Amino acid sequence: MTETITLDYANCLSERVGDHGIERDALHHAAAQMSQLTASLNETRGTGWERWRDLPFDPMRREHVDPILKLTEELLPRTENLIVLGIGGSALGNIALQSALNPATYNLMPRDQRNGPRVFVLDNVDPNVIAQTIDEVKRVDPKLERTVVNVISKSGETAETAAQFMVLRSLLHQTIGESYGRHIVAITDPEKGTMRSICDREGYVTLPVPDGVGGRFSVLSPVGLFSAALCGIDIERLLDGARAMDDRCSQPDLKRNPAAVLAWLLIEFTRRGKSNHVLMPYANSLYLLADWFRQLWAESLGKRFNRAGEEVFAGATPIKALGTTDQHSQVQLYREGPNDKVIGLMEVARFEREVQVPGDLDVEPLRYLHGRSIAELLNAEKSATAYALMESQRPNFTIHWPAINAYHVGEFLQFWMITTAYAGLLLGIDAYDQPAVETGKVATFGLMGRPGYEEWREKVRRSLEGSEDRV
Amino acid sequence: MTETITLDYANCLSERVGDHGIERDALHHAAAQMSQLTASLNETRGTGWERWRDLPFDPMRREHVDPILKLTEELLPRTENLIVLGIGGSALGNIALQSALNPATYNLMPRDQRNGPRVFVLDNVDPNVIAQTIDEVKRVDPKLERTVVNVISKSGETAETAAQFMVLRSLLHQTIGESYGRHIVAITDPEKGTMRSICDREGYVTLPVPDGVGGRFSVLSPVGLFSAALCGIDIERLLDGARAMDDRCSQPDLKRNPAAVLAWLLIEFTRRGKSNHVLMPYANSLYLLADWFRQLWAESLGKRFNRAGEEVFAGATPIKALGTTDQHSQVQLYREGPNDKVIGLMEVARFEREVQVPGDLDVEPLRYLHGRSIAELLNAEKSATAYALMESQRPNFTIHWPAINAYHVGEFLQFWMITTAYAGLLLGIDAYDQPAVETGKVATFGLMGRPGYEEWREKVRRSLEGSEDRV
Numbered sequence: 001m002t003e004t005i006t007l008d009y010a011n012c013l014s015e016r017v018g019d020h021g022i023e024r025d026a027l028h029h030a031a032a033q034m035s036q037l038t039a040s041l042n043e044t045r046g047t048g049w050e051r052w053r054d055l056p057f058d059p060m061r062r063e064h065v066d067p068i069l070k071l072t073e074e075l076l077p078r079t080e081n082l083i084v085l086g087i088g089g090s091a092l093g094n095i096a097l098q099s100a101l102n103p104a105t106y107n108l109m110p111r112d113q114r115n116g117p118r119v120f121v122l123d124n125v126d127p128n129v130i131a132q133t134i135d136e137v138k139r140v141d142p143k144l145e146r147t148v149v150n151v152i153s154k155s156g157e158t159a160e161t162a163a164q165f166m167v168l169r170s171l172l173h174q175t176i177g178e179s180y181g182r183h184i185v186a187i188t189d190p191e192k193g194t195m196r197s198i199c200d201r202e203g204y205v206t207l208p209v210p211d212g213v214g215g216r217f218s219v220l221s222p223v224g225l226f227s228a229a230l231c232g233i234d235i236e237r238l239l240d241g242a243r244a245m246d247d248r249c250s251q252p253d254l255k256r257n258p259a260a261v262l263a264w265l266l267i268e269f270t271r272r273g274k275s276n277h278v279l280m281p282y283a284n285s286l287y288l289l290a291d292w293f294r295q296l297w298a299e300s301l302g303k304r305f306n307r308a309g310e311e312v313f314a315g316a317t318p319i320k321a322l323g324t325t326d327q328h329s330q331v332q333l334y335r336e337g338p339n340d341k342v343i344g345l346m347e348v349a350r351f352e353r354e355v356q357v358p359g360d361l362d363v364e365p366l367r368y369l370h371g372r373s374i375a376e377l378l379n380a381e382k383s384a385t386a387y388a389l390m391e392s393q394r395p396n397f398t399i400h401w402p403a404i405n406a407y408h409v410g411e412f413l414q415f416w417m418i419t420t421a422y423a424g425l426l427l428g429i430d431a432y433d434q435p436a437v438e439t440g441k442v443a444t445f446g447l448m449g450r451p452g453y454e455e456w457r458e459k460v461r462r463s464l465e466g467s468e469d470r471v
Numbered sequence: 472m473t474e475t476i477t478l479d480y481a482n483c484l485s486e487r488v489g490d491h492g493i494e495r496d497a498l499h500h501a502a503a504q505m506s507q508l509t510a511s512l513n514e515t516r517g518t519g520w521e522r523w524r525d526l527p528f529d530p531m532r533r534e535h536v537d538p539i540l541k542l543t544e545e546l547l548p549r550t551e552n553l554i555v556l557g558i559g560g561s562a563l564g565n566i567a568l569q570s571a572l573n574p575a576t577y578n579l580m581p582r583d584q585r586n587g588p589r590v591f592v593l594d595n596v597d598p599n600v601i602a603q604t605i606d607e608v609k610r611v612d613p614k615l616e617r618t619v620v621n622v623i624s625k626s627g628e629t630a631e632t633a634a635q636f637m638v639l640r641s642l643l644h645q646t647i648g649e650s651y652g653r654h655i656v657a658i659t660d661p662e663k664g665t666m667r668s669i670c671d672r673e674g675y676v677t678l679p680v681p682d683g684v685g686g687r688f689s690v691l692s693p694v695g696l697f698s699a700a701l702c703g704i705d706i707e708r709l710l711d712g713a714r715a716m717d718d719r720c721s722q723p724d725l726k727r728n729p730a731a732v733l734a735w736l737l738i739e740f741t742r743r744g745k746s747n748h749v750l751m752p753y754a755n756s757l758y759l760l761a762d763w764f765r766q767l768w769a770e771s772l773g774k775r776f777n778r779a780g781e782e783v784f785a786g787a788t789p790i791k792a793l794g795t796t797d798q799h800s801q802v803q804l805y806r807e808g809p810n811d812k813v814i815g816l817m818e819v820a821r822f823e824r825e826v827q828v829p830g831d832l833d834v835e836p837l838r839y840l841h842g843r844s845i846a847e848l849l850n851a852e853k854s855a856t857a858y859a860l861m862e863s864q865r866p867n868f869t870i871h872w873p874a875i876n877a878y879h880v881g882e883f884l885q886f887w888m889i890t891t892a893y894a895g896l897l898l899g900i901d902a903y904d905q906p907a908v909e910t911g912k913v914a915t916f917g918l919m920g921r922p923g924y925e926e927w928r929e930k931v932r933r934s935l936e937g938s939e940d941r942v
Contacts, residue, residue, distance in 0.1 A: 088799025328559025
C-alpha cells in the first residue's frame with residue numbers, strides 16, 4: 001500500500017482539550033453537510049476558478065509537463081544560475097518546492113552535487129537584494145551565458161515583477177546582445193496582456209498560466225513546476241501525490257476525507273473565536289510550505305462580504321512557526337496567552353539523513369542523549385509539545401509525513417487547496433477573488449505617477465501627510 | 472544632529488481609522504501613568520532581570536566588547552566557517568544581526584569580499600540540515616582547521632543545543648585531535664552549570680551570558696555580539712545606537728518617549744480586542760528582526776497569571792510579514808478580515824544599493840516605471856499600503872529607518888526591549904519568566920528516557936496514544 005500523509009485531529013476534540021475542543025457529536029453531525037459540499041465541489045471542479053483541481057490530471061497535466069521536461073532538458077546543460085521573478089502566488093510555490101525538496105545548502109554546493117542550477121527567487125523590490133543577487137550571478141557568470149531568467153506574471157503589469165523584469169531584461173540584453181531572449185522563460189497568459197505582447201514581440205519561450213487558475217492555486221501549474229523541474233525536482237511524483245490526495249478528498253464519507261475534516265474543524269473553531277491558525281512543521285525544509293499556506297488561507301478566506309452581499313469580515317489569520325525552534329519563542333504564548341489559536345503540527349517519520357549523538361562527552365545530565373538520533377529528539381519534542389498544548393486545553397492537530405519527498409509534498413499542496421475550497425463554502429464567501437488588494441495597487445500607480453491615476457496620488461498624500469504624531 | 476529611527480503612530484488614532492482607532496484624548500490621559508512607569512523603570516533598571524538595560528553602557532559594555540574584539544582579531548585570520556549552536560534567545564538575535572547587516576548573498580561571496588567567515592546558525596535539531604551543513608563545511612575545510620563552533624547555552628542542558636554540541640564537538644575532536652578545543656567558543660554562565668563545567672574541564676575559551684540577562688534580552692550581550700563581531704559587524708555602533716535609544720526611552724515626557732507611546736498603544740489595542748501585532752518591514756534584510764521581535768513579544772507577555780496571581784491569559788500574538796511581498800499574500804486579510812490586528816510597517820529612507828528601472832522596454836502600461844528607482848517603488852508601495860489599511864479602518868504605525876546600519880539596528884533592538892518592559896508593567900505580568908516552557912522540556916526528557924523523568928514518558932504516551940481520529 002502506498003504511504004500517505006495523514007491528519008490526526010484527536011487533540012481538537014473536547015475529550016482531549018475540554019471546553020476548548022469540539023464535541024465528537026458535533027463532528028459526526030457535520031458529516032451530512034460535508035458530504036453535500038463534497039458533492040458540490042465534485043460538480044464544480046474543473047470549471048470557473050476551480051480549474052486548479054484538474055492540474056494533476058490529464059489532459060492538463062501532459063499539456064504542461066511534456067513541454068516543461070523538454071525545455072528543462074534543453075536548458076539544463078547551459079544553465080548555472082536561475083533567477084525567478086514573481087511575487088505572491090507567482091513565487092511562494094516555487095520557493096516552497098525548492099526549500100522542501102532541495103538541500104538547505106543547495107546554492108552553496110558545487111555543480112556536480114546539485115541537480116540543477118543555483119536558484120534565486122526575487123519576490124520583492126528590495127534594491128539591496130536585487131543588486132547583491134546580480135553581483136553574485138555575474139561573479140560566477142560574468143557574460144550571463146549560463147544564466148536564465150524565469151519571469152512569472154499573468155498580466156505583466158504587477159509593478160514589482162514588471163520593474164524587476166525591466167532591470168534583468170536590460171542587463172541580459174546589454175551583456176549578451178540580440179540573442180538575449182534565449183535566456184528568458186516567461187510564464188504568462190497564453191492569449192492576452194502586456195507580458196504576452198512583450199513575449200510575442202521579443203520571441204521568448206513561454207509557458208502558460210492556465211485560464212481559471214488563480215495565483216495562489218497555481219503551484220502545480222507551470223508557475224511552480226518549471227523552476228522545480230529545472231532544479232531536479234521530480235514533478236511527475238509531485239503530481240502523482242496531488243492526484244492521489246485529490247481522490248481521497250473527493251470522497252463523500254467525511255471519515256475518509258482529510259480536507260473535509262480539517263476544513264470543518266478549522267471553520268468551526270473560527271466561529272468559536274479561535275481564528276489564529278498556526279502551521280508548525282518539525283522540519284526546516286517544510287517551513288516555507290507554511291508561507292505558501294499563509295497566502296492560500298489569508299487571501300482566500302479574508303473577505304468583507306459573503307456571497308449574499310452581507311458584511312461579515314470573515315477570515316482566519318494563518319501563522320507560520322517552526323518546531324522545535326519556536327518552542328523557545330512562541331509556545332509560552334500558545335499555552336498561556338489568549339486561547340484563540342488552533343495549532344497545526346507537522347511530523348516527519350523518516351528523514352533522509354541520519355545524525356547520531358555520540359557518547360564521547362560523558363557528563364551525567366547529558367548521558368540520556370548518548371547514541372540517540374537527532375530525528376528521535378526532534379520527534380520527541382513534537383510529541384511533548386502536542387502533549388503540553390493539550391494539557392493547557394489548546395486545540396492542535398498533527399499532519400504526519402512518512403518522509404519528505406515530491407510525492408508527499410504534492411499530497412500536502414492539493415490537501416490544503418481542497419481544504420481551502422471547503423472552507424470558502426463553509427464561510428459562504430468567494431475563495432477566489434482578492435478585491436482588497438486593488439486599492440494598494442492603484443495608490444502605488446498614483447504615487448509612481450502612472451498616467452490616469454493622479455487622483456490617487458492626491459488622496460494618499462492628503463491622507464498621510466503632515467503627521468505630527470511622530471516620536 | 473544624529474539621525475534616529477522614529478515612530479509615526481498617526482494611523483493608530485481615531486482621527487484616521489475611526490472607531491477602530493484610539494482617541495487622542497485617551498493617549499493624552501495616559502501621559503501621567505506612563506511617566507510613572509518610566510520613573511519606575513528608571514529605578515529598577517540594571518537590577519534583577521533588568522540588567523539587560525545596562526548592556527550598552529560601561530562598565531558592562533567594556534567588559535564584554537574588549538574581550539570580544541580581542542578574540543575576533545585572533546580568530547579572524549584562521550576562520551572560514553563559523554557554526555553557531557543555540558536556540559531561541561541564543562540564536563534569534565544572531566540570525567537577525569547577520570541578516571540585517573550582511574548581504575543576502577554573504578555565504579556565497581568569496582572570502583575577500585566578505586568581512587568574516589561564512590556563518591551557519593543551527594537553531595534546530597533537523598537531521599537533514601545538520602548533516603548538510605557539516606557536508607558543506609567539510610567540503611571547503613576538510614580538516615576543519617578553519618572552522619569555529621560557537622555554542623551558546625547558559626545551562627548547557629537545553630536538549631537541542633546539547634545534542635548539536637555533542638555532535639559537533641565529537642566531529643572536531645575526531646578530525647583535529649587534542650587541540651580541537653581551540654575551535655570552540657562557548658558562551659555560557661560564568662559561574663555554574665553543565666556547560667560551565669565542560670568548558671572548565673576541556674579548556675574552551677568562554678564569554679559570559681551575564682547574570683540577570685534572560686535569553687530574549689541577550690542580543691546586546693556576548694550572546695549576540697560575538698558572532699556579529701566575527702562577521703564584520705560594527706558592534707560598537709550597535710551599542711551606540713542602543714544607548715542613544717535608551718536615553719530617549721528614559722524620558723518621563725510621553726511625547727518624547729517612543730517606547731512608552733508604542734507600549735501604551737499596543738496594550739490599549741489588545742484590551743480592545745486587537746491582539747494580533749504584525750511587524751512588516753519593507754526591506755528583506757529587516758525581516759528576521761521580526762523573528763527576534765516574535766520571541767520577545769510572545770514569550771514576555773503571554774502569561775496565564777498576573778503578578779497578583781489572578782488568571783488573566785494575557786498576551787498578544789506577534790506576526791511577521793514582509794513588504795511588499797506580503798501585500799500579495801496577507802493584505803487582503805488585513806484589510807477585509809476580522810479587525811483584530813495592529814500592523815507595524817517599517818520603511819527605510821536610503822538603501823545602500825541603488826537600482827534603476829531602465830527605459831529600454833517601451834510598452835505603454837509600464838512606461839511610468841522608466842528611470843524610477845527600485846527603492847522609490849518599494850516606498851511608494853509602503854505608503855499605498857498604509858493608506859489602504861487606513862481606508863479600511865485598520866490601525867497601523869510606521870517605524871522609519873533613515874538607513875540600515877548597525878547604529879539603527881541597535882536603536883531598534885533597545886526600543887523593542889524597553890517597549891516590552893513597559894508592556895509587561897501595563898499588563899501587570901512578569902515579562903521575564905516563561906513557566907509554560909517547562910512542561911515540554913520535562914516531557915521531552917521523559918520521552919528520551921532521561922533518568923528521573925519516567926512518569927512523564929508514561930503521561931505523554933497515555934495521553935496521546937491510540938488515537939483513531941486520524942484520516
